[in-house]
Amino acid sequence: MKETIRVGIIGLGGISRVHAAAYRGYGDNAILVSGADPDTPARKKFHETFGINAYVNYKEMLASEDLDAVSVCVPNFLHARVALDCLDAHCNVYCEKPPAINELEVMDMIEAAKKKDLLLMWAFNNRYRPEAQLIKRLIDMDDGITGIGNIYQVSTSWRRRNGIPMRGGWFTKKAESGGGSLIDLGVHVLDLAMWVLDYPKIRTVVGSVGDNFGRQKSHNGPWGKPDSQGLFNVEDYASAFITTTDGCAIKLESSWASHREGEQVALEILGMKGSLKMNRKFRVEGDDNAAVDRLRFYHDNGEAWVDEELHVTPDPAMGRIAGVRHFVDCVQDRELEPVVKPEEGYQLMCLLRAIYASAEKGEAIQFSATA
Numbered sequence: 001m002k003e004t005i006r007v008g009i010i011g012l013g014g015i016s017r018v019h020a021a022a023y024r025g026y027g028d029n030a031i032l033v034s035g036a037d038p039d040t041p042a043r044k045k046f047h048e049t050f051g052i053n054a055y056v057n058y059k060e061m062l063a064s065e066d067l068d069a070v071s072v073c074v075p076n077f078l079h080a081r082v083a084l085d086c087l088d089a090h091c092n093v094y095c096e097k098p099p100a101i102n103e104l105e106v107m108d109m110i111e112a113a114k115k116k117d118l119l120l121m122w123a124f125n126n127r128y129r130p131e132a133q134l135i136k137r138l139i140d141m142d143d144g145i146t147g148i149g150n151i152y153q154v155s156t157s158w159r160r161r162n163g164i165p166m167r168g169g170w171f172t173k174k175a176e177s178g179g180g181s182l183i184d185l186g187v188h189v190l191d192l193a194m195w196v197l198d199y200p201k202i203r204t205v206v207g208s209v210g211d212n213f214g215r216q217k218s219h220n221g222p223w224g225k226p227d228s229q230g231l232f233n234v235e236d237y238a239s240a241f242i243t244t245t246d247g248c249a250i251k252l253e254s255s256w257a258s259h260r261e262g263e264q265v266a267l268e269i270l271g272m273k274g275s276l277k278m279n280r281k282f283r284v285e286g287d288d289n290a291a292v293d294r295l296r297f298y299h300d301n302g303e304a305w306v307d308e309e310l311h312v313t314p315d316p317a318m319g320r321i322a323g324v325r326h327f328v329d330c331v332q333d334r335e336l337e338p339v340v341k342p343e344e345g346y347q348l349m350c351l352l353r354a355i356y357a358s359a360e361k362g363e364a365i366q367f368s369a370t371a
């Protein structure tokens with residue numbers, strides 16, 4: 001019989017509620033013991049929703065509760081510091097995306113987890129979406145006859161029309177977020193592209209970023225209470241063109257604001273025998289429950305071009321709950337292979353660094369990353 005794991009959550013804001021609900025609804029596998037947040041309204045809401053008292057100081061929680069695992073749901077600049085403290089307290093860590101604000105912090109986290117033989121998993125929840133899982137299965141089962149054949153291009157994007165998160169809060173301050181739409185949204189979809197390609201070696205990176213909408217102080221998304229005079233020193237859009245050493249191209253785009261149809265998340269994989277296209281269209285900006293997911297398969301059967309709609313059970317939560325529960329499974333059974341590996345977080349952060357560097361220098365970057 002599997003042991004029930006004792007879990008805490010650090011950072012009790014927006015995303016923590018999904019983690020809490022995921023642990024809560026996972027039967028005897030996990031017990032949500034406590035949370036921590038210096039913000040009084042956040043602790044109050046946690047108590048009202050889950051009936052659990054929370055600590056002001058997470059270090060006190062780590063010292064007082066006998067926890068097996070912790071979800072790290074704090075602003076990006078605190079991921080590394082908090083995760084290292086959790087690992088030091090012998091807790092397995094499920095860390096929200098991005099892994100940290102740079103690759104050096106990520107390396108410290110990976111080394112600490114290895115030293116303590118503890119799990120460190122990044123919340124790349126989009127991998128757990130049913131469409132993404134089917135895509136990965138179809139690609140992995142390619143035996144030369146079935147499947148989509150050699151992949152030569154992956155295009156991926158997360159583009160909002162009106163989605164600058166909380167101007168003046170931590171999202172729009174570079175020192176606290178590490179960047180704007182690229183590190184916030186781009187990180188999800190770049191991970192998807194890299195994952196379907198089995199995290200290939202990268203040759204070159206060309207990036208471009210800008211803040212056209214962020215500079216207009218009236219431009220704010222639907223979240224929280226934006227401060228129109230608040231600091232905004234990150235990008236609100238980014239695009240990149242990445243080539244792999246085995247000849248594949250990755251096209252990436254992310255935006256918090258733009259003049260277009262509305263928020264969409266897309267992944268298109270072009271193979272020699274077929275292509276897969278997954279797409280989430282938000283009918284209401286930022287509202288997962290009003291979103292529509294589609295997965296299409298384009299190929300030819302020797303006689304005609306074929307467009308197929310592939311149907312999976314939709315997951316409005318975008319794999320967030322499934323990701324938390326996979327983490328629980330992996331803590332309970334260390335023989336299980338985690339879907340997300342620590343080193344992938346390092347490689348991804350190196351790629352983000354290269355995109356920002358290319359944008360700043362205005363030239364292509366010859367990429368190098370070893371983890």
Ligand SMILES: NC(=O)c1ccc[n+]([C@@H]2O[C@H](COP(=O)([O-])OP(=O)(O)OC[C@H]3O[C@@H](n4cnc5c(N)ncnc54)[C@H](O)[C@@H]3O)[C@@H](O)[C@H]2O)c1
Nearest residue numbers: 011012013014015036037038039042073074075076096097
């Ligand atoms: N996977 C996803 O889809 C997804 C979605 C949203 C956010 N996120 C990530 O989750 C993290 C949190 O985002 P959010 O939207 O919940 O932000 P948020 O601002 O709503 O919540 C962050 C919380 O952390 C608390 N906090 C700050 N310092 C702390 C400390 N020292 N100890 C404990 N708590 C502290 C804040 O008071 C706040 O309540 C970010 O890294 C973000 O990128 C991921």
